Amino acid sequence: MLGSLKHARTAALAVAAALLGGLLTLGTPPAADAAVPATIPLTITNNSGRGDQVHVYVLGTSLTTGQQGWADAGGTFHPWPAGGIPPVPAPDASIPGPAAGRSTTIRIPKLSGRIYFSYGRKLDFRLATGGLVQPAVQNPSDPNHDILFNWSEYTLND
Incomplete structure (x- = not known):
């Protein structure tokens, strides 16, 4: 059973990486019976063929505190x-992403959220009284409407 869960997790991550154009790859996941560390490595490889600067964002809800916020490249969580x-x-x-043909590794913490990336320009995130306002490309007045970006959702927990 544990082997099939590990296989399912690895397969889901591979699908997410394929959807993101090969931009994200996960480091070696912990063994199925090992404790999940506070952060795990995520290697970001820019195989986009684009010369634009890549910006990466790790956003979500802390599974430790329940607060919404973001994580820096070292995996430290910061509440909004x-x-x-x-x-x-x-x-x-934003975390500076790798140039075309290069890779960088960041640490992602125990969150339930999204890893965004954008090309060329940083995303414009806003905070309402209820929390983070996500970009909405279907809204022509959204400040991110003309920025090439995407995201992948993830949850890292015990």
Whole structure:
């Protein structure tokens, strides 16, 4: 049973990586019977063929505290400050991504959230009183409407 769960997890990550154009690859997952560490490595390889700067974001809800926030490249979680009405700019949570043909490894913490990446420009995240306002490309007035970006959802827990 544990072997099939590990296989299913690895297969799901492979599908997510394929959907992201090969941009993300997960480091070696822990053994099925091993304790899950506070962070795990995520290697980001830029095989896009684009010369644009890549920006990476690790955003979500901490499974330790229940707070919404972001993680830096070392995997340290930072809770979002209070939002407002109208929504106020969020702190810059971007992590510089690798240049074309290069790789970089970051640490991702125990979160349930998304790993965003954008090409050329940083994403504009806002905070409302209820939390983070996600980009909405279907909305022509969204400040991220003309930025090439995507995301993959993940949950890392025990």
